[in-house]
Amino acid sequence: GNSVTQMEGPVTLSEEAFLTINCTYTATGYPSLFWYVQYPGEGLQLLLKATKADDKGSNKGFEATYRKETTSFHLEKGSVQVSDSAVYFCALKGDSGGYQKVTFGTGTKLQVIP
């Protein structure tokens, strides 16, 4: 079946540091890939997405490129802020038993300190 593997957290960075959160996936066919973010006490919200190989999703300074050759979708940001502290989930939407199903990674908690 489909699966998503994210780097273990928590990740602690100083403000303005460079962020990378690794995500790799296993899926048949050509899934769509997503990064969702969950702020404390809230549900998940879509951060960015990519629907085909070599697509780059970007939003709020975050970027991720769909790399089919390495089955990866790593999240990056050049300069993090305290307000970026949250849990980040990598996800894919792909075929699973004839249906399009969303599979989430375990989440990576990011803490940014001033």
Place this chain on the structure above:
Amino acid sequence: KAGVTQTPRYLIKTRGQQVTLSCSPISGHRSVSWYQQTPGQGLQFLFEYFSETQRNKGNFPGRFSGRQFSNSRSEMNVSTLELGDSALYLCASSRTGGNEQFFGPGTRLTVL
């Protein structure tokens, strides 16, 4: 456009009881999915409904059930609650053919 709403936001129950959670999707969205989120297991898929039919189901026991109404609102029910059912239950809706899921704030269930 109003977002996904979930009621109640918080719930405390005791073992053996049953509980019903409600989710109202974004207007026009016909697909509703439910997830259980716990610190130990992360985000786990429960089931998905589309046009009142269960389209997908995760690996949860039969105590977990759901339904969807003709207005796309959905409910999930957990019977014979166990301590391990304590979790944040998230509902997400999506439009037909859409890739993105829109999540509600969740219902925090505590089982004592």
